[in-house]
Structures are given as structure tokens and as C-alpha cells.
Amino acid sequence: MTARELISTVPILQPSDAGAKALRLMNEYHLTQLPMVVENKYVALVEEDQIMDLEEPEIKLESIQYNGANRPAIQEGAHLFEALKLFHEFKLSVLPVITKENDYLGIITKDNLLAALAQYNGAKEAGGILALEMDPRDYSLSEIARIAESNDVTLLSVNTLTDPSGKLEVLLKTNRQELHSLVATYERFNYTIKYIYSEEQEEDLLKKNYDLLMNYISM
Incomplete structure (x- = not known):
């Protein structure tokens, strides 16, 4: 653009x-x-x-x-x-x-x-976000994408950021909310998972907080 x-x-x-x-x-x-x-x-x-x-x-x-x-x-x-x-x-x-x-x-x-x-980052598309952490020399986009594809996950965007310690954070925006199997596969290939975010997780958290509130009110 x-x-x-x-x-x-x-x-x-x-x-x-x-x-x-x-x-x-x-x-x-x-x-x-x-x-x-x-x-x-x-x-x-x-x-x-x-x-x-x-x-x-x-x-x-x-x-x-x-x-x-x-x-x-x-x-x-x-x-x-x-x-x-x-x-x-x-x-x-x-x-x-x-x-x-x-x-x-x-x-x-x-x-x-x-x-x-x-639009470029897929931010408007539904899907979970997964962040990997690694040394810059270990970064291989082709391997990261291949592992995602093997789990039937499409990478909508890939962004990288080098933190002050020199570690590389690789941020993956995916087309899937449920990422447990993808996370397990990355871990099997010795990738470090920095964090995961999905709308599904947020909904679960809201539901748990709501249930806790209702339990408190009914006490």
C-alpha cells in the first residue's frame, strides 16, 4: 500500500x-x-x-x-x-x-x-496470537511457517522485535483461536513460548470472573 x-x-x-x-x-x-x-x-x-x-x-x-x-x-x-x-x-x-x-x-x-x-497485521481478523522467543541466529521463518501449516494453522502475519537483552520475539497472528496443539508442536521443536493470547481465553476469563462474582453475591 x-x-x-x-x-x-x-x-x-x-x-x-x-x-x-x-x-x-x-x-x-x-x-x-x-x-x-x-x-x-x-x-x-x-x-x-x-x-x-x-x-x-x-x-x-x-x-x-x-x-x-x-x-x-x-x-x-x-x-x-x-x-x-x-x-x-x-x-x-x-x-x-x-x-x-x-x-x-x-x-x-x-x-x-x-x-x-x-489490515497488514491481520489485526481485524479473528484468531489467536502466539509469541515465540529465541536467539536471532535460530530464527527461521520457513520452519516456523512449516510447523504452523502442519497443524493446519495459517499465519496471517509475522512480526519480529529484538528486546534489550538481544532476544528475538516472533509474534504470530493466526487464523485459529485454539492453539494448544500448535504450542505443543513448537515446544517439541524446542521453541520457547513467550505468551499466548486468544479471544477464547479472554471469554473464559470473563466467565470465571462472572461466576466468582455470582458466588460472592449468593453467599
Whole structure:
């Protein structure tokens, strides 16, 4: 999925706009940043904090000093993972999308980015989650997938994270709620299970808590 496919349309700011107008638009659209555009060219990303620092709310945005740090943007053909990197790096609430010629196309919002990531990670699909822990040198996606397939389990997504100790956590989102047989197979192949989560487990926990409450009430 490319940046262009994630575009949302929000109002743009002009250098001649007053700070008060920019704050009103940010409040209306629940954003802390809005793009400044001149003749369809992206100029800067205006921050709420910059406007609050103005001496008077009617002072024009052109009076604010902008630099390279105020111009985060992403090319229209870039992958959404690049957008995620920029959101994190610049602590953004929105990310302008531009062409190679710096023509402004629109913005990516956090909501749009999270929705796209949820699709990629299978977060919207029903199924349990299993986390394996291992040394990075022991990681073999082909073997992990083969073991899942041998248990008739489909891996909807696979994500990895290296913790501070250097261990690799491999997070598997599956299409199955019941994972006991898969866990047993991974353990048979000497994989360490870090944790398991499934909606079925959550429902069991809620039922147990409900039964305990009813028993307490009836005492």
C-alpha cells in the first residue's frame, strides 16, 4: 500500500492566514498540525505549539520561522512502512504527501495509517496470537511457517522485535483461536513460548470472573 492510497483531505493553510484561523481548523479536525501550501507547492507543516507562541492570535503564519525540520513529507509512491517511520521520527499527527516536483496531494492521518497497518497485521481478523522467543541466529521463518501449516494453522502475519537483552520475539497472528496443539508442536521443536493470547481465553476469563462474582453475591 502506497502513501497516495492513504491520503485524506483536510484544509490547507496559507502564509497570509492568521494564527487564530489555523488553531480553529486544527480544533475542528482534531489535529495538532496542518500543511502550509502555496500555489499547490508544499511549504511547511505548521505546529499548534508554534502558533501558541505568537504574541497575538491575529498575527499571520508567515511571521513564523520555518526550517527543514518543519517540512516532513513523503513521496506519493512510498510504502506505508516509510510513513510509519516518519510518523515516529518526527512525532507527527499528520504527514503531507507530495510528488517529486513537491506538488501537494494531501495528508496521511494517524487514523488512516493505523487502519492500514491493522489490515497488514491481520489485526481485524479473528484468531489467536502466539509469541515465540529465541536467539536471532535460530530464527527461521520457513520452519516456523512449516510447523504452523502442519497443524493446519495459517499465519496471517509475522512480526519480529529484538528486546534489550538481544532476544528475538516472533509474534504470530493466526487464523485459529485454539492453539494448544500448535504450542505443543513448537515446544517439541524446542521453541520457547513467550505468551499466548486468544479471544477464547479472554471469554473464559470473563466467565470465571462472572461466576466468582455470582458466588460472592449468593453467599
